[in-house]
Amino acid sequence: MELIKQGAEAKIYLSEFQEVFKIPLLREKVIIKHRIPKRYRIKEIDEKLRKERTIREARILHRAKEFRVNCPYVYEVNLRDMIIVMEFIEGERLKEHLERIPMEERLSLCRKVGKEIGKLHRAGIIHGDLTTSNMILRDGKVYLIDFGLADFDSTLEAQGVDLHLLKRAMESTHYTWFAQGFKVVLEGYAEILGEDARQKIEEKIAEIESRGRYRERNWVG
The missing domain is CATH 3.30.200.20 (Phosphorylase Kinase; domain 1)
Structure with a gap:
Protein backbone atom coordinates (compact mmCIF):
# COMPACT_ATOMS: atom_id res chain seq x y z
CA MET A 1 0.00 0.00 0.00
CA PHE A 88 -8.48 3.51 -9.26
CA ILE A 89 -9.02 5.42 -12.50
CA GLU A 90 -5.79 4.77 -14.35
CA GLY A 91 -5.09 7.25 -17.10
CA GLU A 92 -3.67 10.69 -17.76
CA ARG A 93 -4.63 13.86 -15.91
CA LEU A 94 -6.51 16.17 -18.21
CA LYS A 95 -4.47 19.13 -16.93
CA GLU A 96 -1.29 17.94 -18.66
CA HIS A 97 -2.93 16.14 -21.57
CA LEU A 98 -4.83 19.20 -22.77
CA GLU A 99 -1.60 21.16 -23.18
CA ARG A 100 -0.03 18.54 -25.46
CA ILE A 101 -2.73 18.10 -28.07
CA PRO A 102 -4.08 20.13 -31.02
CA MET A 103 -6.86 22.65 -30.42
CA GLU A 104 -9.49 20.52 -32.15
CA GLU A 105 -8.82 17.63 -29.76
CA ARG A 106 -8.82 20.00 -26.76
CA LEU A 107 -12.26 21.29 -27.64
CA SER A 108 -13.57 17.76 -28.15
CA LEU A 109 -12.45 16.87 -24.61
CA CYS A 110 -13.89 20.11 -23.22
CA ARG A 111 -17.25 19.11 -24.66
CA LYS A 112 -16.95 15.75 -22.87
CA VAL A 113 -16.10 17.59 -19.64
CA GLY A 114 -19.28 19.65 -20.02
CA LYS A 115 -21.35 16.50 -20.54
CA GLU A 116 -19.99 14.88 -17.36
CA ILE A 117 -20.72 18.01 -15.33
CA GLY A 118 -24.19 18.15 -16.87
CA LYS A 119 -24.87 14.56 -15.79
CA LEU A 120 -23.55 15.34 -12.32
CA HIS A 121 -25.77 18.40 -11.93
CA ARG A 122 -28.75 16.49 -13.29
CA ALA A 123 -28.18 14.03 -10.43
CA GLY A 124 -28.43 16.93 -7.95
CA ILE A 125 -24.71 16.81 -7.12
CA ILE A 126 -22.07 19.52 -7.14
CA HIS A 127 -18.43 18.48 -7.27
CA GLY A 128 -17.01 21.36 -5.27
CA ASP A 129 -13.51 21.20 -6.77
CA LEU A 130 -13.86 21.15 -10.55
CA THR A 131 -10.41 21.51 -12.06
CA THR A 132 -8.68 19.66 -14.88
CA SER A 133 -6.41 18.21 -12.17
CA ASN A 134 -9.44 16.27 -10.90
CA MET A 135 -10.24 14.81 -14.31
CA ILE A 136 -8.66 11.72 -15.83
CA LEU A 137 -8.66 10.64 -19.48
CA ARG A 138 -9.09 6.86 -19.77
CA ASP A 139 -9.90 5.06 -23.02
CA GLY A 140 -11.10 8.28 -24.61
CA LYS A 141 -13.50 9.06 -21.76
CA VAL A 142 -13.26 11.87 -19.20
CA TYR A 143 -13.60 10.72 -15.57
CA LEU A 144 -14.26 12.99 -12.60
CA ILE A 145 -12.35 12.13 -9.42
CA ASP A 146 -11.78 13.48 -5.89
CA PHE A 147 -15.29 14.02 -4.55
CA GLY A 148 -14.16 15.04 -1.06
CA LEU A 149 -15.84 18.46 -1.33
CA ALA A 150 -18.90 17.24 -3.25
CA ASP A 151 -22.41 17.65 -1.92
CA PHE A 152 -26.04 17.06 -2.76
CA ASP A 153 -27.27 20.43 -4.00
CA SER A 154 -29.50 21.09 -7.00
CA THR A 155 -29.76 24.87 -6.62
CA LEU A 156 -28.74 27.10 -9.51
CA GLU A 157 -26.47 29.06 -7.16
CA ALA A 158 -24.46 25.97 -6.21
CA GLN A 159 -24.25 24.78 -9.82
CA GLY A 160 -23.14 28.24 -10.91
CA VAL A 161 -20.40 28.30 -8.26
CA ASP A 162 -19.30 24.81 -9.39
CA LEU A 163 -18.84 25.94 -12.99
CA HIS A 164 -17.43 29.32 -11.99
CA LEU A 165 -14.67 27.52 -10.10
CA LEU A 166 -13.91 25.45 -13.20
CA LYS A 167 -13.78 28.61 -15.32
CA ARG A 168 -11.31 30.22 -12.92
CA ALA A 169 -9.22 27.04 -12.78
CA MET A 170 -9.10 26.85 -16.58
CA GLU A 171 -8.21 30.55 -16.82
CA SER A 172 -5.29 29.94 -14.47
CA THR A 173 -4.03 26.64 -15.93
CA HIS A 174 -4.99 26.91 -19.62
CA TYR A 175 -4.94 30.71 -19.95
CA THR A 176 -4.00 30.84 -23.67
CA TRP A 177 -7.19 29.09 -24.80
CA PHE A 178 -9.51 28.86 -21.77
CA ALA A 179 -12.21 31.19 -23.14
CA GLN A 180 -12.82 29.01 -26.17
CA GLY A 181 -12.49 25.87 -24.07
CA PHE A 182 -14.97 26.96 -21.41
CA LYS A 183 -17.46 28.00 -24.11
CA VAL A 184 -17.36 24.42 -25.42
CA VAL A 185 -17.69 23.04 -21.87
CA LEU A 186 -21.00 24.90 -21.66
CA GLU A 187 -22.04 23.53 -25.05
CA GLY A 188 -21.48 20.01 -23.74
CA TYR A 189 -23.38 20.92 -20.58
CA ALA A 190 -26.33 22.05 -22.74
CA GLU A 191 -26.32 18.72 -24.60
CA ILE A 192 -27.28 17.06 -21.30
CA LEU A 193 -29.48 19.69 -19.65
CA GLY A 194 -30.72 21.75 -22.59
CA GLU A 195 -30.17 25.27 -23.90
CA ASP A 196 -32.44 26.81 -21.26
CA ALA A 197 -30.22 25.39 -18.50
CA ARG A 198 -27.15 26.68 -20.30
CA GLN A 199 -28.58 30.19 -20.51
CA LYS A 200 -29.50 30.18 -16.82
CA ILE A 201 -26.08 28.87 -15.75
CA GLU A 202 -24.28 31.47 -17.89
CA GLU A 203 -26.35 34.23 -16.29
CA LYS A 204 -25.61 32.84 -12.83
CA ILE A 205 -21.86 32.66 -13.54
CA ALA A 206 -21.93 36.28 -14.74
CA GLU A 207 -23.77 37.27 -11.56
CA ILE A 208 -21.22 35.47 -9.37
CA GLU A 209 -18.38 37.20 -11.22
CA SER A 210 -20.03 40.61 -10.81
CA ARG A 211 -20.39 40.02 -7.06
CA GLY A 212 -16.69 39.22 -6.90
CA ARG A 213 -15.74 42.38 -8.78
CA TYR A 214 -18.00 44.43 -6.48
CA ARG A 215 -16.25 43.03 -3.38
CA GLU A 216 -12.83 43.73 -4.92
CA ARG A 217 -13.74 47.37 -5.63
CA ASN A 218 -15.02 47.87 -2.10
CA TRP A 219 -11.90 46.25 -0.63
CA VAL A 220 -9.57 48.43 -2.70
CA GLY A 221 -11.61 51.53 -1.81
Whole structure:
Protein backbone atom coordinates (compact mmCIF):
# COMPACT_ATOMS: atom_id res chain seq x y z
CA MET A 1 0.00 0.00 0.00
CA GLU A 2 1.49 3.31 -1.14
CA LEU A 3 0.62 6.75 0.18
CA ILE A 4 0.09 8.92 -2.92
CA LYS A 5 -1.56 12.01 -1.45
CA GLN A 6 -2.14 13.59 1.93
CA GLY A 7 -4.61 16.42 2.34
CA ALA A 8 -6.04 18.22 5.34
CA GLU A 9 -8.94 15.78 5.66
CA ALA A 10 -7.67 12.46 4.35
CA LYS A 11 -4.79 10.25 3.28
CA ILE A 12 -5.03 8.58 -0.13
CA TYR A 13 -3.36 5.22 -0.69
CA LEU A 14 -2.86 3.14 -3.83
CA SER A 15 -3.24 -0.58 -3.27
CA GLU A 16 -4.41 -3.75 -5.02
CA PHE A 17 -7.77 -5.48 -4.82
CA GLN A 18 -6.15 -8.73 -3.68
CA GLU A 19 -4.31 -6.98 -0.83
CA VAL A 20 -7.48 -5.34 0.49
CA PHE A 21 -10.00 -8.12 -0.05
CA LYS A 22 -7.65 -11.14 0.15
CA ILE A 23 -8.65 -12.42 -3.29
CA PRO A 24 -5.63 -14.13 -4.89
CA LEU A 25 -4.61 -13.34 -8.47
CA LEU A 26 -6.89 -10.28 -8.74
CA ARG A 27 -4.37 -7.51 -9.22
CA GLU A 28 -6.72 -4.62 -10.02
CA LYS A 29 -5.57 -1.37 -8.41
CA VAL A 30 -7.76 0.40 -5.88
CA ILE A 31 -7.75 3.71 -4.02
CA ILE A 32 -8.08 3.69 -0.24
CA LYS A 33 -9.26 6.98 1.20
CA HIS A 34 -8.83 7.28 4.97
CA ARG A 35 -10.34 10.27 6.73
CA ILE A 36 -7.85 10.91 9.47
CA PRO A 37 -8.72 11.94 13.06
CA LYS A 38 -8.27 15.58 14.02
CA ARG A 39 -6.66 15.89 17.44
CA TYR A 40 -7.80 19.51 17.89
CA ARG A 41 -11.47 18.44 17.77
CA ILE A 42 -13.39 16.81 20.59
CA LYS A 43 -13.25 13.07 19.90
CA GLU A 44 -17.00 12.53 19.69
CA ILE A 45 -17.48 15.51 17.35
CA ASP A 46 -14.54 14.43 15.22
CA GLU A 47 -15.89 10.89 14.80
CA LYS A 48 -19.35 12.21 13.95
CA LEU A 49 -18.00 14.60 11.30
CA ARG A 50 -15.70 12.02 9.71
CA LYS A 51 -18.49 9.44 9.64
CA GLU A 52 -20.96 11.88 8.05
CA ARG A 53 -18.45 12.94 5.39
CA THR A 54 -17.45 9.36 4.60
CA ILE A 55 -21.09 8.30 4.18
CA ARG A 56 -21.90 11.38 2.11
CA GLU A 57 -19.01 10.85 -0.29
CA ALA A 58 -19.89 7.18 -0.80
CA ARG A 59 -23.55 8.05 -1.42
CA ILE A 60 -22.59 10.80 -3.85
CA LEU A 61 -20.40 8.45 -5.87
CA HIS A 62 -23.16 5.82 -5.90
CA ARG A 63 -25.76 8.33 -7.10
CA ALA A 64 -23.37 9.74 -9.71
CA LYS A 65 -22.92 6.24 -11.10
CA GLU A 66 -26.69 5.82 -11.27
CA PHE A 67 -26.76 8.89 -13.54
CA ARG A 68 -23.96 7.47 -15.71
CA VAL A 69 -21.31 9.93 -14.59
CA ASN A 70 -17.80 8.66 -15.31
CA CYS A 71 -16.40 8.42 -11.78
CA PRO A 72 -14.90 5.72 -9.50
CA TYR A 73 -16.92 2.73 -8.30
CA VAL A 74 -17.14 2.33 -4.52
CA TYR A 75 -16.13 -1.19 -3.42
CA GLU A 76 -16.32 -0.87 0.34
CA VAL A 77 -17.16 1.64 3.08
CA ASN A 78 -15.60 1.03 6.50
CA LEU A 79 -17.25 3.27 9.09
CA ARG A 80 -15.15 1.95 11.95
CA ASP A 81 -11.96 3.39 10.44
CA MET A 82 -13.65 5.97 8.15
CA ILE A 83 -12.30 4.38 4.97
CA ILE A 84 -13.66 4.22 1.43
CA VAL A 85 -12.18 1.68 -0.98
CA MET A 86 -12.85 2.71 -4.56
CA GLU A 87 -11.82 2.08 -8.12
CA PHE A 88 -8.48 3.51 -9.26
CA ILE A 89 -9.02 5.42 -12.50
CA GLU A 90 -5.79 4.77 -14.35
CA GLY A 91 -5.09 7.25 -17.10
CA GLU A 92 -3.67 10.69 -17.76
CA ARG A 93 -4.63 13.86 -15.91
CA LEU A 94 -6.51 16.17 -18.21
CA LYS A 95 -4.47 19.13 -16.93
CA GLU A 96 -1.29 17.94 -18.66
CA HIS A 97 -2.93 16.14 -21.57
CA LEU A 98 -4.83 19.20 -22.77
CA GLU A 99 -1.60 21.16 -23.18
CA ARG A 100 -0.03 18.54 -25.46
CA ILE A 101 -2.73 18.10 -28.07
CA PRO A 102 -4.08 20.13 -31.02
CA MET A 103 -6.86 22.65 -30.42
CA GLU A 104 -9.49 20.52 -32.15
CA GLU A 105 -8.82 17.63 -29.76
CA ARG A 106 -8.82 20.00 -26.76
CA LEU A 107 -12.26 21.29 -27.64
CA SER A 108 -13.57 17.76 -28.15
CA LEU A 109 -12.45 16.87 -24.61
CA CYS A 110 -13.89 20.11 -23.22
CA ARG A 111 -17.25 19.11 -24.66
CA LYS A 112 -16.95 15.75 -22.87
CA VAL A 113 -16.10 17.59 -19.64
CA GLY A 114 -19.28 19.65 -20.02
CA LYS A 115 -21.35 16.50 -20.54
CA GLU A 116 -19.99 14.88 -17.36
CA ILE A 117 -20.72 18.01 -15.33
CA GLY A 118 -24.19 18.15 -16.87
CA LYS A 119 -24.87 14.56 -15.79
CA LEU A 120 -23.55 15.34 -12.32
CA HIS A 121 -25.77 18.40 -11.93
CA ARG A 122 -28.75 16.49 -13.29
CA ALA A 123 -28.18 14.03 -10.43
CA GLY A 124 -28.43 16.93 -7.95
CA ILE A 125 -24.71 16.81 -7.12
CA ILE A 126 -22.07 19.52 -7.14
CA HIS A 127 -18.43 18.48 -7.27
CA GLY A 128 -17.01 21.36 -5.27
CA ASP A 129 -13.51 21.20 -6.77
CA LEU A 130 -13.86 21.15 -10.55
CA THR A 131 -10.41 21.51 -12.06
CA THR A 132 -8.68 19.66 -14.88
CA SER A 133 -6.41 18.21 -12.17
CA ASN A 134 -9.44 16.27 -10.90
CA MET A 135 -10.24 14.81 -14.31
CA ILE A 136 -8.66 11.72 -15.83
CA LEU A 137 -8.66 10.64 -19.48
CA ARG A 138 -9.09 6.86 -19.77
CA ASP A 139 -9.90 5.06 -23.02
CA GLY A 140 -11.10 8.28 -24.61
CA LYS A 141 -13.50 9.06 -21.76
CA VAL A 142 -13.26 11.87 -19.20
CA TYR A 143 -13.60 10.72 -15.57
CA LEU A 144 -14.26 12.99 -12.60
CA ILE A 145 -12.35 12.13 -9.42
CA ASP A 146 -11.78 13.48 -5.89
CA PHE A 147 -15.29 14.02 -4.55
CA GLY A 148 -14.16 15.04 -1.06
CA LEU A 149 -15.84 18.46 -1.33
CA ALA A 150 -18.90 17.24 -3.25
CA ASP A 151 -22.41 17.65 -1.92
CA PHE A 152 -26.04 17.06 -2.76
CA ASP A 153 -27.27 20.43 -4.00
CA SER A 154 -29.50 21.09 -7.00
CA THR A 155 -29.76 24.87 -6.62
CA LEU A 156 -28.74 27.10 -9.51
CA GLU A 157 -26.47 29.06 -7.16
CA ALA A 158 -24.46 25.97 -6.21
CA GLN A 159 -24.25 24.78 -9.82
CA GLY A 160 -23.14 28.24 -10.91
CA VAL A 161 -20.40 28.30 -8.26
CA ASP A 162 -19.30 24.81 -9.39
CA LEU A 163 -18.84 25.94 -12.99
CA HIS A 164 -17.43 29.32 -11.99
CA LEU A 165 -14.67 27.52 -10.10
CA LEU A 166 -13.91 25.45 -13.20
CA LYS A 167 -13.78 28.61 -15.32
CA ARG A 168 -11.31 30.22 -12.92
CA ALA A 169 -9.22 27.04 -12.78
CA MET A 170 -9.10 26.85 -16.58
CA GLU A 171 -8.21 30.55 -16.82
CA SER A 172 -5.29 29.94 -14.47
CA THR A 173 -4.03 26.64 -15.93
CA HIS A 174 -4.99 26.91 -19.62
CA TYR A 175 -4.94 30.71 -19.95
CA THR A 176 -4.00 30.84 -23.67
CA TRP A 177 -7.19 29.09 -24.80
CA PHE A 178 -9.51 28.86 -21.77
CA ALA A 179 -12.21 31.19 -23.14
CA GLN A 180 -12.82 29.01 -26.17
CA GLY A 181 -12.49 25.87 -24.07
CA PHE A 182 -14.97 26.96 -21.41
CA LYS A 183 -17.46 28.00 -24.11
CA VAL A 184 -17.36 24.42 -25.42
CA VAL A 185 -17.69 23.04 -21.87
CA LEU A 186 -21.00 24.90 -21.66
CA GLU A 187 -22.04 23.53 -25.05
CA GLY A 188 -21.48 20.01 -23.74
CA TYR A 189 -23.38 20.92 -20.58
CA ALA A 190 -26.33 22.05 -22.74
CA GLU A 191 -26.32 18.72 -24.60
CA ILE A 192 -27.28 17.06 -21.30
CA LEU A 193 -29.48 19.69 -19.65
CA GLY A 194 -30.72 21.75 -22.59
CA GLU A 195 -30.17 25.27 -23.90
CA ASP A 196 -32.44 26.81 -21.26
CA ALA A 197 -30.22 25.39 -18.50
CA ARG A 198 -27.15 26.68 -20.30
CA GLN A 199 -28.58 30.19 -20.51
CA LYS A 200 -29.50 30.18 -16.82
CA ILE A 201 -26.08 28.87 -15.75
CA GLU A 202 -24.28 31.47 -17.89
CA GLU A 203 -26.35 34.23 -16.29
CA LYS A 204 -25.61 32.84 -12.83
CA ILE A 205 -21.86 32.66 -13.54
CA ALA A 206 -21.93 36.28 -14.74
CA GLU A 207 -23.77 37.27 -11.56
CA ILE A 208 -21.22 35.47 -9.37
CA GLU A 209 -18.38 37.20 -11.22
CA SER A 210 -20.03 40.61 -10.81
CA ARG A 211 -20.39 40.02 -7.06
CA GLY A 212 -16.69 39.22 -6.90
CA ARG A 213 -15.74 42.38 -8.78
CA TYR A 214 -18.00 44.43 -6.48
CA ARG A 215 -16.25 43.03 -3.38
CA GLU A 216 -12.83 43.73 -4.92
CA ARG A 217 -13.74 47.37 -5.63
CA ASN A 218 -15.02 47.87 -2.10
CA TRP A 219 -11.90 46.25 -0.63
CA VAL A 220 -9.57 48.43 -2.70
CA GLY A 221 -11.61 51.53 -1.81
